[in-house]
Amino acid sequence: MTLGSLPKHFSPKIHRVNLVSEKFVKSPLAHVPSEGYTKRYNHSKSSIVWLEWMMKEEKMSIQHALNRGEFKIPGTKFHVDGYCQETNEVFEFLGCLWHGCKKCFPCERSGTKTSLTKQSMDELYVVTKKREKTIRELGFGYRKIWEHDFASQLKSNQRLKLFANNLDIEERLDPRLAFFERSITGTYATPEVMVAKEKGYRVLKLYEVWHFPDDTQYDKNTNSGGLFTDYVQLFLKIKQEASGFPHTVGQRKKNETTFDCIKKMKA
Template sequence: MQKEIVSYCISDVNILTLACIKFRQLLIKSGNVCPYTEAYTIASSCNKLFRRNFLKADTIGLIPRQGYRYRDNQSKVAIQWLLWEEKVRKINIVHAAKQQEIVLGGLPVDGYCAETNQIFEMMGCFYHGCVKCFKNDRDKPIRKHLVKINHLRELGYEVVVKWECEFNKDKDSDVRKYVSEHPLAHFTPLNARDSFYGGRTGNIKSYYKVKEGEKINYIDICSLYPWVCKYGKFPIGHPKVLVGEDCLKLDLTQMEGIIKCKVLPPQNLFHPVLPIKLNNKLMFPLCYSCAKGFTQEECHHVIEDRAFVGTWVVDEIVKAWQMIIKL
């Protein structure tokens, strides 16, 4: 008996070895991919084969390491000033809060308006050597920046310069209110990975007694992920970034993408739509404050305490809108 067991095991290993060798040969022949040296799962092997043989160049947009907004270090006060200049001048200024700093004449600039050919430079008092705020050790930094400004003006640009101390002095109640409420000055940039919430399971009812004439059906959904990969939608290329007031006139039913926004769910949904990650848990709340405090009682929170900010695929927001969730 023991001899037969050993013989069976040896035969089993030999068959598996031959199968693995044949599988490797077929995959190399059909897709030029070795499943043992280049990948370790069927999924990764298929992914490698697809990318190597079928994916066209410049189809998938690789998200920049720093994202699409705030890719360059820019002070908070500089963003506030640029936002106020946009409002006062009624123009569109490209700056780091929207995407990345524009490079003109080989030099990065804080803000640029193509329509007016204007460059906007915020001079931080400490880093640029303000003569009013710093009497000593300021010559080198200010000289370097003046050379930059003169170079840009020689190229034909109108350069608008503002010192940090002057802007802080000019801030009246209107300016402070505007910049304090502007979404670009406070909300962190959208991170596409924040829209991934992973799989979830939920036990809606632990026990149900069947009534006369009723039937209980058992549904097992298999291979949902590969089905979505085959028949679902995938984004290609790089996105168009819209922020703040640019989003007000959007028709979400006619677009694809990812959105970060503040939502106010209704209080009467049995199955909430939008998930958030809170207290290291995946939740589908109808009230942010109740979810945060694990409240089990009736909700009496005001609107400001119930609403929450999150990142979701546009399709989820459209569904939420159909369920009367207010954006």
């Protein structure tokens, strides 16, 4: 195995363990959580389709994640999927896995747990029912639909299916999948977008933006800055130590040549 093949196998782990072990609280590197930055307020595409369908069918205005943001019930920590101010109604789209659906998970409910929260289906269902009870007791109307029920409606209701297909809605950004399916809707770094605009391209619609206000660049004079400076220099040091001095020159010349090469590479 060569140093060149290390990045594929071990380098990411070496970088995380040895070079940024003290930087998980505050770091120039973006350590994206597996569930994303918005795990507390995540929404699904299906939930938005349902809420938009309710708005169309019942001629009402519903506040949700993609128009005015999820409504927070005063005096609680509850952010609800949808809220209609005119009728004072709360709308909840219950994902079967995350709310302990009894129809989809009928067996071994106490032993079946989600990988994210480690809660069992029974525990999730109890939490869901308590949440509903609290919302009703606060004076709100409460309407819900289970994920499997909406999926059935999508199959049987042709009007709903056509409506869903015509809605311009994207799933939440997953940076680990950002390089796939980019032919129609792309995921770009801001510098790419700026260059494209300089070339005459137009941005027609934005779905989601992850803004990182800070940046860093390697400074050859101070030998600092940049995201991967320590990482690169670690392997450069190992490579140079393993290679040794050239065999064709004397000892003093070897030293001078080697040091000159190191300076040029760092610059």
